[in-house]
Amino acid sequence: MKRRVLLGAGAAIGGTALGGAFSAAPAAAQTAAGLRVGTWGAAAYPLADVTFGGRTGRFIVRTSVAGTAPRLRLSNVGGTAPLTVGTVRFGLHAGGGAVTAGTNKAVTFGGSASAVIAAGAVVLSDPIDLDLPAEADVAVSIHVPDTVANVTGHSIAAQRSYLTPDGDHAADESADAFTEFISKWYLLDEITVELDGPGGAVVCLGDSITDGVGSTSNLNRRWPDYLARRLLAAGASTGVLNAGVSGNRVLWDGAAPSAQARLDRDVLSHPGVHAVILLEAINDIASGKAAAPGDLLAAYAQIRERLAVHGVLLVLGTVTPWLGSASYTDAKEAIRVAVNTAIRESGDPYIDFEAAVRDPDDPRKLRAEYDSGGGVHPSWAGYEAMAAAVDLTLLEPNPSL
Incomplete structure (x- = not known):
């Protein structure tokens, strides 16, 4: 079973790549009516x-x-x-x-x-x-x-x-x-539904940034919400499930089991999942649990392999800026920068969330208009910018995995 790589490192920010219609899945991926997929989810x-x-x-x-x-x-x-x-x-x-x-x-x-x-x-x-x-x-x-x-x-x-x-x-x-x-x-x-044609589901796996902390309550302004709207506008029959947990880490349990420990129940147990967007590391770095970039990169590799066994693509997100956090240090920032560099240079599909929201004059921090306060969690406008950074072609169902 080969790993699916739809677009390489050059496909970092492609929110406008599709223009209008979402291209249909290849013929081999067409699924008969009655496919059941998740249309909403929460960890x-x-x-x-x-x-x-x-x-x-x-x-x-x-x-x-x-x-x-x-x-x-x-x-x-x-x-x-x-x-x-x-x-x-x-x-x-x-x-x-x-x-x-x-x-x-x-x-x-x-x-x-x-x-x-x-x-x-x-x-x-x-x-x-x-x-x-x-x-x-x-x-x-x-x-x-x-x-x-x-x-x-x-x-x-x-x-x-x-x-x-x-x-x-x-x-x-x-x-x-x-x-x-x-x-x-x-x-x-x-909540799952039956589709009347081909489609699938994407799980957004992450921490408080995926959970929507800093967005506007009752208005569905988390970045996965904006992503769902983009997919719908592009004509995709793709459910989006939010598996963000505030305080979550990749390496260690915390407010909930780590991303690795909850992968089966929060991702693989949902029907119709063909892709996962993983944006998670800042709590590992801030807490000191990730002592070196390799700790996180090895965990990402394991998550990628576990998903590939089930025919599910992993799309990594670069880690967003966090200057302003009480846990910030230059040494920890160096880990974040190294992780992002490795993601960009890996050749695997990724989304450059950091580039979408960072201050152009100081990449350690969020742009002022995208900061909900505290320097870590984007505002609803920042979440919208993150969703706009997703190249939707990365999320097409594909039979090549």
């Missing part, structure tokens, strides 16, 4: 000191690619005991805590209205009779009858969701009972 892990139960959560997410027969995946990967899920509903979001009338569909699991998720496991719902347009805002309502400590979920959603004080209100279309606001997602970590 799941135990939320310390967060309990959930005896009430209903209504979690708001935006999908990417259009499709039919959506299915949900609920996760108990951080749990230490089985978790019982009661009523689950899935509908189009009407704003606030409300669901669009007539769309709040009952969700079943093997024909049952409830499910038990084993500790450390996930469950898939049955297909739901609902067509989803591209960039659909959906409301997933989940009632858990018994209180669960350290519930599995995603802590930095950059999106408002809703809780009831008590009771099962999953079937409610109105927002009346959903009086508590949160910026977290509980249990839900994937």
Whole structure:
């Protein structure tokens, strides 16, 4: 099995390479209707000191690619005991805590209205009779009858969701009972759809920069969101899943397992994935866990090989500037520069995120208009610039791997 290299080091920033239409995948890659791909995803892990139960959560997410027969995946990967899920509903979001009338569909699991998720496991719902347009805002309502400590979920959603004080209100279309606001997602970590033709899915694997820290809440302004819009505008049937975790590292566990440790569950477990964009290293460098550039480069090589076994392409991103961080030192900066140089000179496909957002007068720092404050996390404009740096031809499904 050979490694797929679509474009070499010269394909660093190619956001305008395609112009209009997204070119079709080669004939050998054409897939019959019915291909299931992820249209939304979020990395799941135990939320310390967060309990959930005896009430209903209504979690708001935006999908990417259009499709039919959506299915949900609920996760108990951080749990230490089985978790019982009661009523689950899935509908189009009407704003606030409300669901669009007539769309709040009952969700079943093997024909049952409830499910038990084993500790450390996930469950898939049955297909739901609902067509989803591209960039659909959906409301997933989940009632858990018994209180669960350290519930599995995603802590930095950059999106408002809703809780009831008590009771099962999953079937409610109105927002009346959903009086508590949160910026977290509980249990839900994937939505998939069936496509009516060829396509695929891309996973954005990273840390807080991929997670969207510094972007505008409730407006879907993370760089993977902007990437999804570019793909849609170019005519690609490509789902985009955000597997960013704030504080994540490549080499060591932290807020969640390392990128290497969570590769199977946060990337390879999603259907239809043909490419991964990995932007991660700054937390390894800042924490001192990466003592030399070779530490990160060896880990990248292992991730590339593991993905290639499954026919998935790895596209690395150069590490963005970070002058302004309290952890910044010149010695650590030298590691970042060396890693970026190696990425650019490798001959493997990459995206030059650093070049897209760095200050032209001082490449150690973000451009002022792209800095959300603190020197590390881009603003929403910076995230848009990062997405614009992606050569979309890198993300075409390709049978050559």
